[in-house]
Amino acid sequence: MPIMIEVENLSKTFILHTQGGIRLPVFDTLNLSVESGECLCLTGPSGAGKSTLLRSLYGNYAPSAGAIRVRQGKKMVAMDPDNPRVVMALRRKAIGYVSQFLRVIPRVSTIDIVTTPAIASGMEREVAIAKGQALLTSLNVSERLWSLAPATFSGGEQQRINVARGFLPGYPVLLLDEPTASLDAENRDRVVDLILRAKADGSAVVVIVHDTDVRDRIADRLFDVTRYSEAA
Amino acid sequence: MQQTTQADTPLLVCDALTKSYGRQVGCTEVGFDLWSGEVLGIVGESGSGKTTLLKCLAGTLEPTNGRILYQTRHQGTMDLYALGEAERRLLMRTDWALVHQNPRDGLRMGVSAGANVGERLMALGARNYGTIRGEAEHWLDSVEIDMGRIDHMPETFSGGMQQRLQIARNLVSKPRLVFMDEPTGGLDVSVQARLLDMIRALVADLGLACVIVTHDLAVARLLADRLMVMKNGRVVEHGLTDRVLDDPQHPYTQLLVSSVLQV
Numbered sequence: 001m002p003i004m005i006e007v008e009n010l011s012k013t014f015i016l017h018t019q020g021g022i023r024l025p026v027f028d029t030l031n032l033s034v035e036s037g038e039c040l041c042l043t044g045p046s047g048a049g050k051s052t053l054l055r056s057l058y059g060n061y062a063p064s065a066g067a068i069r070v071r072q073g074k075k076m077v078a079m080d081p082d083n084p085r086v087v088m089a090l091r092r093k094a095i096g097y098v099s100q101f102l103r104v105i106p107r108v109s110t111i112d113i114v115t116t117p118a119i120a121s122g123m124e125r126e127v128a129i130a131k132g133q134a135l136l137t138s139l140n141v142s143e144r145l146w147s148l149a150p151a152t153f154s155g156g157e158q159q160r161i162n163v164a165r166g167f168l169p170g171y172p173v174l175l176l177d178e179p180t181a182s183l184d185a186e187n188r189d190r191v192v193d194l195i196l197r198a199k200a201d202g203s204a205v206v207v208i209v210h211d212t213d214v215r216d217r218i219a220d221r222l223f224d225v226t227r228y229s230e231a232a
Numbered sequence: 233m234q235q236t237t238q239a240d241t242p243l244l245v246c247d248a249l250t251k252s253y254g255r256q257v258g259c260t261e262v263g264f265d266l267w268s269g270e271v272l273g274i275v276g277e278s279g280s281g282k283t284t285l286l287k288c289l290a291g292t293l294e295p296t297n298g299r300i301l302y303q304t305r306h307q308g309t310m311d312l313y314a315l316g317e318a319e320r321r322l323l324m325r326t327d328w329a330l331v332h333q334n335p336r337d338g339l340r341m342g343v344s345a346g347a348n349v350g351e352r353l354m355a356l357g358a359r360n361y362g363t364i365r366g367e368a369e370h371w372l373d374s375v376e377i378d379m380g381r382i383d384h385m386p387e388t389f390s391g392g393m394q395q396r397l398q399i400a401r402n403l404v405s406k407p408r409l410v411f412m413d414e415p416t417g418g419l420d421v422s423v424q425a426r427l428l429d430m431i432r433a434l435v436a437d438l439g440l441a442c443v444i445v446t447h448d449l450a451v452a453r454l455l456a457d458r459l460m461v462m463k464n465g466r467v468v469e470h471g472l473t474d475r476v477l478d479d480p481q482h483p484y485t486q487l488l489v490s491s492v493l494q495v
Contacts, residue, residue, distance in 0.1 A: 018487050062481060107429040
C-alpha cells in the first residue's frame with residue numbers, strides 16, 4: 001500500500017522566551033510512516049508528546065528539525081510551516097485533523113461548521129449538506145440542533161459535531177485526537193465504525209485514544225512516543 | 233471557483249516596503265505575497281506600524297522605499313506608486329476597497345444609506361436607476377440592513393450598522409482586494425460577533441483577497457489564513473494563523489499570545 005504520510009528525523013523543543021528561555025524538549029529524531037488503509041495509534045502517558053506530534057503533522061506546530069511529507073495525489077508534499085500556502089492546500093484536500101475540543105464560532109450553525117471544510121475541499125454545497133445531515137444523524141446529533149450554533153451544547157454533542165466535520169470531506173490522511181473521549185458506548189461505536197470505514201476507503205489514520213477497547217478495534221500498529229522523548 | 237490565468241502569480245507583492253516620517257520609522261523592510269482568496273492578518277500593539285503599512289498598501293501613503301506590485305485584471309503587473317495619481321485612484325475605485333475603523337471615515341454622512349452604496353456604482357459608470365437601486369438593496373440585504381432603512385441617513389444608524397453599511401459600500405464595486413483597518417474596533421462584543429461572521433462569509437463566498445489589521449488575536453484567528461506579527465515597524469513573525477497563535481516562535485509573539493486573557 002502507498003505511504004500517505006511520513007515523518008523523518010522530526011524533533012520538537014519548545015523554547016519559552018517569556019519564562020527565561022526555558023527549553024522543553026518533547027521528542028527527538030522521530031521517524032514514522034503510515035500507509036493507505038492503516039491506522040497508527042500513538043501511545044504514551046499524558047505529557048509524552050502525542051498531541052504535540054499530531055499537531056506537528058497538521059502544521060499547527062512548527063518542527064524544530066526534520067521533515068513531514070503528506071501524499072497529495074501522486075506526490076509526497078512537504079508540510080513546510082514556512083510555506084503557509086502549501087500547508088493550506090494540503091489541509092484543503094489531503095489531511096484532516098479532529099481536535100479534542102470543538103472550536104465554537106459565534107453565530108455559526110452546526111450544519112455550517114460540519115460542511116465548511118468539505119465545501120472548501122471541493123464538494124458541492126448541496127452534496128455536503130446532504131452528507132453532513134446523514135453523518136450527524138448517524139452520530140445521533142438531534143435534527144433540532146443542526147441550525148443552532150453549538151456554543152451551549154454538551155461536550156459529547158460538540159465532539160460528535162467535530163467528528164462529523166473531520167470525516168465529511170473524506171481526507172486521505174486523518175489525524176484524530178481522542179475522538180471518543182466524551183462519548184457514551186453507543187456513540188463510541190459509531191465513531192469506531194467511521195474510522196473503520198475511512199480505513200476501508202484507503203485513508204491513513206493517526207489517532208490518540210486512551211480507551212483500550214476502542215484502540216484494539218481500530219489500530220493496526222502502536223507507536224510509543226516516549227521512546228523518542230527520552231532521547232530528546 | 234475563479235479560474236484566473238495568473239493563478240500562480242500573487243495578486244499583490246509587497247517588496248521591502250519602508251516608510252519613515254523624517255527620522256521616525258513607520259515600517260521597515262516589510263515583504264510578503266498575497267494570493268486571490270487569501271486573508272492576511274496583521275497584528276501587533278499600537279504604534280507597531282500596522283496602520284502605516286496598511287495605508288502604504290492601500291495606495292494612500294507613499295512609501296519611502298520599496299515597491300507594491302499588483303496583478304491587474306487586464307494589464308498585467310503594475311507598480312502601484314509608479315502609476316500616475318489618476319490611474320492609481322481608478323484602480324483603487326474599481327479593484328480595491330478600504331474599510332476604515334471608523335465608519336464615518338468611509339461613509340458619506342450627508343447622503344442616504346442607499347445612496348452610499350449606489351454612488352459607488354455610479355462612479356463606475358452605472359446610470360440605470362433601477363439597476364443601481366436593485367444592487368443597493370442586494371448589498372444592504374447581504375450586510376443584514378433592513379430594507380426599510382434604505383432611505384435613512386447613516387447618522388441615524390448604530391455603530392454596528394454604520395460599519396455594515398461601510399462594508400456594503402465597499403463590496404458593491406466587486407473589488408478583488410479589500411483592506412480593513414480594525415473593522416470591529418469600536419463595537420460591542422455582540423455586534424462584533426455578527427460583523428465577524430458576516431465578513432468571514434462574504435470573504436469566503438466572494439473569494440476576495442483581504443488584508444486585515446487588528447490588535448485582537450481572536451479576530452485574527454477567526455478571519456485570517458496567515459498572520460504577520462509586527463513590532464517597532466518590523467515583521468517579527470509570519471506564518472499560518474493557527475501555527476503563529478498556537479506555537480509562536482518569536483519572543484514578542486509569545487508575549488502577545490500569552491498576554492491574552494482566556495475566556
